[in-house]
Amino acid sequence: MVWYEEEVQRVEKERSALNYEPDTIFYGSSSFTLWTGLYQDFAELKPINLGFGGSTLAACVWFFERIMTTVTAPTRMVIYAGDNDLGDGRHPTEVLLFYRQLIALIRGRFGEIPCFFVSIKPSLQRWDIITSIRAANELIREETEKDPHQHYIDIFPLMVNYQGYPRKSLFEADGLHLSADGYAIWKKVISENIYAVNGALQKTS
Helix, strand or coil: CHHHHHHHHHHHCCHHHCCCCCCEEEEECHHHHCCCCHHHHCHHHCEEECCCCCCCHHHHHHCHHHHHCCCCCCCEEEEECCHHHHHCCCCHHHHHHHHHHHHHHHHHHHCCCCEEEECCCCCCCCHHHHHHHHHHHHHHHHHHCCCCCEEEECCHHHHECCCCCECHHHECCCCCCECHHHHHHHHHHHHHHHHHHCCCCCCCC
8 A cells, every 4th residue: 555655645635725624525546536627527516536546445445544534524425446456456346345344434434424436437448357347336336225325326338339338539548547528427427416316405606
């Protein structure tokens, strides 16, 4: 976990840059870290981006208590991780176990806040492990269905073409990280899911 240190130190300073108490935590890997428009895209949700580059679900668990000390009373959490665990060769069942550990930590610190897990994306670079990606997604989807405070956001169908292959336009040249078009899809789907769960939440300009 040592090689995450610089990124974690950067994330620890994120709260001090905000002039509000954050309501929505975005936590996970570089798909959040590199989302340059995240604060504008979800402004009405008072977000804080606590994603750190290259992180695995295992790393999200490892650094959870340290990173979350900067936030006191969030309303919800959006999670994207697991992609790098599988890329490192971990089994889908391990990914599920790390996800369970993360949820337990969230419950211990923040109680029964809604948690939204964004499904592991189908990427060009990791197409060779697509079977593991599908399996991990299914395991976590089943896990979320056991708890009314957990929600599964399925971005997978919108990121593939009619042949079931990742849409190239949604990725940067590396075939792994999202392009502006990719983030536009994520913004729409994540927002729709959050507002569906929080119907009483009023949007503000």
